[in-house]
Amino acid sequence: MRTKLPQLPHALLPCEGEELADLLTACRQEERDIENYHIKDAVLAKADLAGLNFHHCLLENCRLIDCTGERAAFVDAVFRRCDLSNSSFGSGYFHRCEFISCKGLGTDFHHSAFKQILIEDSNFRYANLDESKLEYAEIKESDFSSAIISNCRLMDFHALNTRLDGVVFFRTALKGIDLSENQIEGISVSDSAYELRGAVISPWQA
Numbered sequence: 001m002r003t004k005l006p007q008l009p010h011a012l013l014p015c016e017g018e019e020l021a022d023l024l025t026a027c028r029q030e031e032r033d034i035e036n037y038h039i040k041d042a043v044l045a046k047a048d049l050a051g052l053n054f055h056h057c058l059l060e061n062c063r064l065i066d067c068t069g070e071r072a073a074f075v076d077a078v079f080r081r082c083d084l085s086n087s088s089f090g091s092g093y094f095h096r097c098e099f100i101s102c103k104g105l106g107t108d109f110h111h112s113a114f115k116q117i118l119i120e121d122s123n124f125r126y127a128n129l130d131e132s133k134l135e136y137a138e139i140k141e142s143d144f145s146s147a148i149i150s151n152c153r154l155m156d157f158h159a160l161n162t163r164l165d166g167v168v169f170f171r172t173a174l175k176g177i178d179l180s181e182n183q184i185e186g187i188s189v190s191d192s193a194y195e196l197r198g199a200v201i202s203p204w205q206a
Contacts, residue, residue: 004116004136006076006096008056012038020044020062024052174199 013036015023020042027034033053042062049069056076063083073093081101088108096116104124110131117137127147135155143163150170159182168188175198184205189195 004096006056006078006098008058008076008078009036012036012056012058015039015042017041017043021047024049027052169195171195173197176200180205 015037016039020039021044023034023037023039024047033055034057035055036057038058038060039062040058040060042059043065044063044067045065047064047067049064049067049072051071052069053073054075054077057074058078058080059082060078060080061082062079064087065083065085067084067087069087069089069092071091071093072089073095074097075093075095077094077097079097079099079102082099083103084107085103085105086107087104089112090108090110092109092112094112094114094117097114098117099119099122101120102122102124104122104127106126106128107124108128110128112129112132114132114137115135117134119137119139119142121140122142124147125143125145127144129147129149129152131151132149133153133155134157135153137154137157139159139162141161144167145163146166147164148168149172150168152172154172154174154177157177159177159179161181163183164179164187165183166186166188167184170188170190172195174195178200180200180202184201
């Protein structure tokens with residue numbers, strides 16, 4: 001399986017630093033999407049991103065700390081060296097997105113939909129993905145220790161060389177998912193461990 005890459009235009013409109021706050025305000029007032037932008041070196045704290053739609057955007061070296069982004073949508077978006085720690089994107093929508101060398105410590109993605117997603121060289125420890133749907137998702141060389149991936153639907157989900165120590169997989173079926181090349185010490189499942197039926201693990205993990 002190979003996720004589809006985000007489709008970005010060759011030319012993107014620049015938006016740097018403090019310009020992002022003004023752009024978000026204008027798009028909300030005019031009820032239009034944030035589309036075809038290269039957003040770089042922006043810092044937002046406790047900002048309201050709820051319900052905004054980002055299309056064909058590259059976010060680079062941005063810090064979105066403690067922001068509220070419920071029901072926000074990101075389609076054909078690349079996050080590169082961004083910090084989303086402790087922000088909330090509950091009920092969000094992420095389609096053809098990449099997270100490269102990003103940080104999302106404690107970020108809340110509960111009840112979100114992820115489709116055609118690549119997460120690489122990123123730190124999402126303590127992230128909350130409870131009741132989310134992940135379809136065609138690749139996670140590589142990343143840290144999801146102590147994340148909550150409970151009550152989730154995983155379809156064509158692949159993880160490689162990723163730390164999943166202490167992850168809560170309660171009521172998330174792992175049938176057909178290869179966990180053999182990841183760290184899974186201390187994961188949490190139900191008492192019957194039915195979540196692990198059909199999962200691929202190595203002898204030393206067992």
